[in-house]
Amino acid sequence: MxxxxxxxxxxxxxxxxxxxxxxxxxxxxxxxxxxxxxxxxxxxxxxxxxxxxxxxxxxxxxxxxxxxxxxxxxxxxxxxxxxxxxxxxxxxxxxxxxxxxxxxxxxxxxxxxxxxxxxxxxxxxxxxxxxxxxxxxxxxxxxxxxxxxxxxxxxxxxxxxxxxxxxxxxxxxxxxxxxxxxxxxxxxxxxxxxxxxxxxxxxxxxxxxxxxxxxxxxxxxxxxxxxxxxxxxxxxxxxxxxxxxxxxxxxxxFSTFAEEKEDEPIVYGTLKQRDSYDIIGVQVEPARELWAKVRSMRTLGDMARALFYGPGWVPGAPRLGREEDVPCVKGRKKHQFNVPAWFSFYLLVNALSVFCCYLEVNSRYNEMDKWQPIVLVAYLALAYAAVGALFDGRRHGPRLEVARLLLFLLLSRAYPLFEAPAVNQAHALVCGLSLLLSPAVASASASRAARRAAAAAAEKEEEKAE
Known part of the structure; x- marks a missing residue:
């Protein structure tokens, strides 16, 4: 044994x-x-x-x-x-x-x-x-x-x-x-x-x-x-x-190796770091930016190069862009996520509860009809869009959150698929309790949006002063 x-x-x-x-x-x-x-x-x-x-x-x-x-x-x-x-x-x-x-x-x-x-x-x-x-x-x-x-x-x-x-x-x-x-x-x-x-x-x-x-x-x-x-x-x-x-x-x-330097702390993230925690946004925003770059090109050749050359390429530059155009990010401060502790806990519980729904789909995938996982994954996308909008303090966030909470509760009543597994019953309970908190959630999300707008305005003023 x-x-x-x-x-x-x-x-x-x-x-x-x-x-x-x-x-x-x-x-x-x-x-x-x-x-x-x-x-x-x-x-x-x-x-x-x-x-x-x-x-x-x-x-x-x-x-x-x-x-x-x-x-x-x-x-x-x-x-x-x-x-x-x-x-x-x-x-x-x-x-x-x-x-x-x-x-x-x-x-x-x-x-x-x-x-x-x-x-x-x-x-x-x-x-x-x-x-x-x-x-x-x-x-x-x-x-x-x-x-x-x-x-x-x-x-x-x-x-x-x-x-x-x-x-x-x-x-x-x-x-x-x-x-x-x-x-x-x-x-x-x-x-x-x-x-x-x-x-x-x-x-x-x-x-x-x-x-x-x-x-x-x-x-x-x-x-x-x-x-x-x-x-x-x-x-x-x-x-x-x-x-x-x-x-x-x-x-x-192939000469792509670099040793970690002891005298230069590593700054993590991308060169153009966003102050965003939108779960859907971090997935699709880079594609939107690339499409805007492609549309800004004047020739078909440059459009193709914008797609298939390096992300730092600009017309007239080498395939991977110019080294002198790369900004120096040493010592860059991280973006801060300043929200009340209860609001952070709310986002955590709902995001993890949704993730458990994904695990449920994954564990029973072969037992389901073709349409059932599609519906559940569509709900995952909607839920992460709502939670992500609350993360970022978007105006539509509270409305979208209420809509996805009501949708899941309706689905859990209409289809045994959503009602039977224990994990989905637990998620339905989380959704019901979350509905009761929706006015407070909307207020906290609006406060976060106001703080972010003020911070963005202050950053623009600093750029003008420089």
């Missing part, structure tokens, strides 16, 4: 750090692919909680802020929920079709050599999609959301884009053409994503400081928190560096 428990814990821990044996990762068919994320999730959550407690104990509250965590988790629910409905296995079906009809070789799925090849090949594909997401403006408009957090902790890892599934698959298709079994590829894709959780970390120092010789060796081959801190930095030396997800060797090979 004890040995079985220890074996299960060991498996979960090793899954979180890409440390499973080849035999444990062997998988012959997509239908039998293990859900390694579910296995590793308790370990990741425990590590994230320990990190949060450590940050708080050290008095570094600016590196773990609750409103940022809420946006991060909500982004994951929105992105994964929409992908679940929009793609419904299409990506896996594509890999299977290409493998069965167009592959030029056949690699055994239960070979140690195939395991090693898969590790290197999947990481190679991940390096290039990640690099393309930074160097192609159209793809950056999607990837931007992951870099928009001003904090750096393990809860930043799930802050992903709803648009990522539209392009990421293209970088993995060549691997199945070359004979990598789709199930093997998906296993390594899972393990690679899981590994990135611990690298989103501003607490763990360079491993070479902790374990002098072994740490140097690990940092030469593997991506570590120090490497990934650089990737998330807005400092000039950090931009477009350290794309690796698991291995840092491709960055060293």
């Amino acid at each position: 004890v040995s079985d428990l220890l074996a299960a814990v060991s498996f979960r821990v090793r899954a979180a750090f890409y440390a499973l044996t080849p035999a444990e990762a062997f998988c012959g068919a997509l239908g039998s692919t293990p859900n390694f994320l579910s296995e590793a999730f308790p370990v990741i959550l425990l590590l994230a909680a320990v990190e949060a407690l450590y940050i708080r104990a050290k008095g570094r509250d600016d590196q773990w802020r609750l409103h940022e965590v809420v946006v991060n988790i909500s982004s994951m629910g929105l992105a994964n929920g929409s992908a679940l409905v929009l793609f419904r296995g299409a990506e896996l079906g594509l890999y299977t079709y290409v493998y069965e009809n167009w592959r030029v070789a056949t690699l055994p799925w239960d070979s140690r050599l195939t395991y090693l090849y898969a590790l290197l090949a999947v990481e190679f594909a991940a390096y290039w999609w990640h690099r393309a997401a930074h160097e192609v403006a159209l793809l950056w408009s999607a990837h931007h959301v992951h870099h928009s957090s001003e904090d750096m902790n393990m809860f930043v890892a799930p802050r992903v884009s709803i648009f990522r599934p539209f392009y990421k698959w293209a970088f993995y298709v060549p691997l199945v053409v070359l004979g990598l079994p789709p199930a093997t590829m998906v296993v390594h894709m899972q393990l690679g994503v899981i590994y990135t959780a611990w690298t989103h970390n501003d607490t763990i120092p360079k491993l070479s400081k902790v374990v002098p010789y072994l740490g140097h060796a690990i940092e030469f081959v593997m991506v570590t928190p120090s490497h990934h801190r650089v990737h998330h930095g807005a400092n000039k030396y950090c931009l477009d560096k350290n794309y690796g997800m698991v291995l840092i060797v491709y960055d060293r090979l």
Whole structure:
């Protein structure tokens, strides 16, 4: 009994750090692919909680802020929920079709050599999609959301884009053409994503400081928190560096590696940092800005370049823009989220309650009719739009919030789908209590809007004075 428990814990821990044996990762068919994320999730959550407690104990509250965590988790629910409905296995079906009809070789799925090849090949594909997401403006408009957090902790890892599934698959298709079994590829894709959780970390120092010789060796081959801190930095030396997800060797090979500097604190976020916590807005605003840039171009060629050159490109500049045009962001202060504690708690409870609805959809997806997950994911979008509008103090926020609360209560009465599962019953209770607070919520949201407007006006005055 004890040995079985220890074996299960060991498996979960090793899954979180890409440390499973080849035999444990062997998988012959997509239908039998293990859900390694579910296995590793308790370990990741425990590590994230320990990190949060450590940050708080050290008095570094600016590196773990609750409103940022809420946006991060909500982004994951929105992105994964929409992908679940929009793609419904299409990506896996594509890999299977290409493998069965167009592959030029056949690699055994239960070979140690195939395991090693898969590790290197999947990481190679991940390096290039990640690099393309930074160097192609159209793809950056999607990837931007992951870099928009001003904090750096393990809860930043799930802050992903709803648009990522539209392009990421293209970088993995060549691997199945070359004979990598789709199930093997998906296993390594899972393990690679899981590994990135611990690298989103501003607490763990360079491993070479902790374990002098072994740490140097690990940092030469593997991506570590120090490497990934650089990737998330807005400092000039950090931009477009350290794309690796698991291995840092491709960055060293293709000259995109940068060492973390001891004498220059990293500023996290994007170059043009927004004072916004709108869950929907952080997803779609970069695309709106890109479209405005495209429309401002005078020729079709420049329109195409605005889409497919770097996000910093302007007419007459090199593909990735001019280095001298990049602003210096050293020492930049973070935007503050100043609201009453009860209002912050209200947003937290509702955002997490909505996220639990996503988990419910995900757990019962295969049991549902086609229309049922669509309705629930549409509700997720509406709910996050309402909560996000309240986050940002938008005028329509309180009205939208009341509308989504009433809608869910009506749906939970009209359809057993919404009424039966315990999590949806709990969410209905949260919605009912939230309705009672709607006048106070509207007042708090209006106060936040007024403060933001005053701050924006003061910032404009400062710019004029300069």
